[in-house]
Amino acid sequence: MSRFHWRTALRLLALTFLIAMVPEANGYSPFMNNRHGSFSKAPENGTSEQLASPYLAPGGLAALGSKKANKDSFATSQGKNAFEVIYQWKVIDFLYPSLQARNNAIRSRAFIPENNLPLGVDRFKNRIFITTPRWNPGVPATLSYLPLPVQDQSLPLIPYPDWSFHTTPQNADCSKLVSVYRIYVDECDRLWVLDAGVIDTLTNLQQVCPPKLLAFNLHTDELLFS
Template sequence: MKVLQIIVLLIICLTQRVELLIPPKFQWKTIDFAWNGDLKNVAMASGGYIPENIMPTGLARWKNKLFIAIPRWKKGVPSSLNYVYLNGSQSEPLLPYPSWKDAFILDDAETINSNATVVSAFRMHVDKCDRLWVVDNGVADMSTDVKQIAEPAVVVFDLNRDSVVRRYEMTGEVLRDSSVLTSVVVDFVGKSCDCGEAYAYITDMGSNALIVYSFKDDDAWRVENHYFHFDPHAGVYKVGGIDFYGSDGVSSAALSQVKSDGYRDLYLHPTSSTKQFKMSTKLLRHKDAPEEEIFNGVLVVGEKGPFSQASACDFDPKNNVLFFTQVCKNAIGCWNIDKPFTPQNTPTVVRDCTLLEFPNDVKVDKEGNLWILSDRQARFLHGHLDPAQVNFRVLTAPVTKLIQGTACERSSLVTRAWSALSSRRNSAKAK
């Protein structure tokens, strides 16, 4: 069986659609920073900077900046939240955000420097109000000697002013000892863009839950469902020549456009799963929603198929397309939500076993470009990275180019109307 899996994955790599890939926008063998003065030497001498221990996991674009998150998996990460300018060189050193003074802390720190300090973040989200939302786990050296430097928190930045709008520290009511906060996506009430009427949906991969944060009420609550847990049958991975077993729960989520009832669908999935789920934000925004409604509120959208475990997803509202990583295939898949969720309608749009080895994050920006971060995470956590090779890459291309000629290409108005009618008929039969 193992030999068959290797053969299948090899065939996948040999049938790449590399013609769609453009040269990486950014790439690094190891991550370096735009240091101030003698800070680099001080950091290396104190163990505050260990290049081989740094691996980026998340990205988000805002105007001329690309934000890059680096969790403190191991010792020696000087800054977790960083950015580069889009017009920079291909191996541009990272700039800590919002400043070195806020971002730089040592692993043995007792407290954070300011409310703007992000200790350890995996991913982030840029909302319609030019705000950057980051979920800080607050811990250092996650792989061995875990140290809690700060309470886990939602940190919201005003990108136009490079200042903190809000830092909300989470409590034991919404967290568990095993909590690992990975992704955040932001929702607004109705079709408006009232910056105060925002909800953040945060995935807790470690304790299999969603955490909902109301910006208006400055309050958070926990949502649990059995579908947020990993699937034991989807826990086997083989990436970059590394075999490992993963039991990660719900790790990423993306929002659809506003539906006729004024709410959106939250599309979500555990990393160790090959199924796609969704849940109405009507339930999520209701802090005291009955347990029975929550239990029945998560729907199975469909099955993505073998080797389709996904670490991240994002939604393109212009084309109604959900993009998701496929770490075992070193690829990005997609699904046009106007169509049934079937293997034929969830094709791979880009695949490359070198450039996309372990695609960890994917984002769609406001201009309709898809951004992909690959980081060889399997080698980093279960083997070792070769500092003589390029290990981390950021690639980007227009969504319309990537989905052209595929099942994810936007349907005609007639096709969408027919699909909606068929869906209503099927729902009526089910009742």
């Protein structure tokens, strides 16, 4: 792997230890001390975008926030919760190939809707990427995306790149995605994915696969590195 790839990989790993705090942000995440984190994307046409990490909003809603501002308006919003909710769910759902497949997953407890909680988030062009680590049983896919701009705030998550890349916790296939925590879109339009390889973190922690780092080409959704 080239030196550039190593630098990008190290930046991704460093992200797992950094949490940016937003003053007066409402919401709860067990990893963020009653606040939610944020990060800024590069300016585009004079406008920067700041994304809030997923968090649990009042009323039990899982939410994603976004704020766009030029320099002047950003300065006036310091200390205020100026994020706009772009997606929110009472219970997270996934886009299955068919209703029957979804019902079968629920019956077999491969999908337990209330056990799915978002953590990592990043954006590339007209898609926003979201991680759902396997903290509890019943998480069918650990990396997903949603379209932008938003048409419905409670869309089901679309597994990324597709369902075939996600292993089942039982008899885990370590060449596939197991439990993704953090993601990062770099300047070369690659999505870096940090997979911890653990399941049932909050109930019965099991290291079913070694941790791994993957990279996807966001123009083709092809796996570049694993």
